[in-house]
Amino acid sequence: xxxxxxxxxxxxxxxxxxxxxxxxxxxxxxxxxxxxxxxxxxxxxxxxxxxxxxxxxxxxxxxxxxxxxxxxxxxxxxxxxxxxxxxxxxxxxxxxxxxxxxxxxxxxxxxxxxxxxxxxxxxxxxxxxxxxxxxxxxxxxxxxxxxxxxxxxxxxxxxxxxxxxxxxxxxxx
Amino acid sequence: xxxxxxxxxxxxxxxxxxxxxxxxxxxxxxxxxxxxxxxxxxxxxxxxxxxxxxxxxxxxxxxxxxxxxxxxxxxxxxxxxxxxxxxxxxxxxxxxxxxxxxxxxxxxxxxxxxxxxxxxxxxxxxxxxxxxxxxxxxxxxxxxxxxxxxxxxxxxxxxxxxxxxxxxxxxxxxxxxxxxxxxxxxxxxxxxxxxxxxxxxxxxxxxxxxxxx
Numbered sequence: 157x158x159x160x161x162x163x164x165x166x167x168x169x170x171x172x173x174x175x176x177x178x179x180x181x182x183x184x185x186x187x188x189x190x191x192x193x194x195x196x197x198x199x200x201x202x203x204x205x206x207x208x209x210x211x212x213x214x215x216x217x218x219x220x221x222x223x224x225x226x227x228x229x230x231x232x233x234x235x236x237x238x239x240x241x242x243x244x245x246x247x248x249x250x251x252x253x254x255x256x257x258x259x260x261x262x263x264x265x266x267x268x269x270x271x272x273x274x275x276x277x278x279x280x281x282x283x284x285x286x287x288x289x290x291x292x293x294x295x296x297x298x299x300x301x302x303x304x305x306x307x308x309x310x311x312x313x314x315x316x317x318x319x320x321x322x323x324x325x326x327x328x329x
Numbered sequence: 330x331x332x333x334x335x336x337x338x339x340x341x342x343x344x345x346x347x348x349x350x351x352x353x354x355x356x357x358x359x360x361x362x363x364x365x366x367x368x369x370x371x372x373x374x375x376x377x378x379x380x381x382x383x384x385x386x387x388x389x390x391x392x393x394x395x396x397x398x399x400x401x402x403x404x405x406x407x408x409x410x411x412x413x414x415x416x417x418x419x420x421x422x423x424x425x426x427x428x429x430x431x432x433x434x435x436x437x438x439x440x441x442x443x444x445x446x447x448x449x450x451x452x453x454x455x456x457x458x459x460x461x462x463x464x465x466x467x468x469x470x471x472x473x474x475x476x477x478x479x480x481x482x483x484x485x486x487x488x489x490x491x492x493x494x495x496x497x498x499x500x501x502x503x504x505x506x507x508x509x510x511x512x513x514x515x516x517x518x519x520x521x522x523x524x525x526x527x528x529x530x531x532x533x534x535x536x537x538x539x540x541x542x
Contacts, residue, residue, distance in 0.1 A: 277425015
């Protein structure tokens with residue numbers, strides 16, 4: 157007889173220590189610069205995906221339209237990089253017993269509130285990252301590695317407003 | 330620089346990026362936002378360490394001539410645009426639980442809220458694109474014309490700036506240890522997989538409300 161009821165997460169492996177993760181992330185970032193001349197990102201892809209999903213309206217839009225000049229807006233290095241992030245993240249979560257389908261944060265603030273704040277937070281991020289032409293990865297992390305001033309200003313504003321906002325709105329605990 | 334086709338370097342760098350982010354715990358909105366509650370300093374520690382390692386590496390590669398400065402993409406110093414964007418991404422992180430990159434990691438570790446955040450990213454981008462005529466001026470606001478980088482602004486060697494960042498990183502690790510000792514400590518993998526349960530909301534030991542260590 158075996159025990160089929162062994163809990164799914166009985167073998168959850170711990171996270172890496174922050175300094176180990178930090179050193180490895182720094183080396184990955186450095187490798188990216190050596191291979192491509194630029195750093196890692198995320199919203200370059202979501203912008204291109206917005207254009208691809210936007211159809212004719214995106215094609216005639218002053219901001220998204222130019223992304224169609226080389227054919228599909230998704231035909232770009234950043235698309236492959238984000239597919240890689242998804243694959244690498246999935247592999248890590250699955251291997252460490254940390255994959256679990258859930259609505260994270262619903263238990264702390266309720267399902268409808270969690271869904272609403274996730275959508276609003278995503279929209280604020282998506283909008284903001286277009287103003288600054290980069291997000292936490294593309295501008296903050298990658299730009300700071302080149303000692304870029306815009307990156308330090310971005311990170312300063314990011315943490316200051318994040319600290320204040322988390323005291324006003326309980327989005328997820 | 331070595332040249333690889335986009336598909337190869339994109340998939341390679343992306344896969345390593347995603348693998349490290351998930352192992353750092355950055356697929357969990359509970360762990361990510363705990364940074365802003367000052368109970369788990371992993372975000373500061375990981376980002377600071379990564380920036381220092383990559384910055385020192387890039388300084389060394391350009392100093393030895395292995396890379397030239399013009400091969401390196403440095404963001405333009407539109408400091409007003411960077412501040413507006415940083416503020417909105419920071420607010421979005423605090424209320425939504427992710428930043429754009431980590432939402433992809435949250436999504437592939439099974440989190441439905443990360444899918445919703447990701448859809449929000451597309452909506453926010455659409456709103457920006459729709460109002461681009463009026464918003465375009467924001468994207469180039471606060472331009473500093475004299476310098477794009479900190480060493481250029483201060484007229485010092487990049488090694489000096491790197492050394493200052495190493496010192497700042499050591500300070501952040503020291504500060505983090507003080508704060509993390511006061512609360513329940515960093516969010517563990519078991520807690521992250523179980524999902525945020527609101528216990529930190531009711532925790533009486535909010536670090537900011539404590540005046541003596």
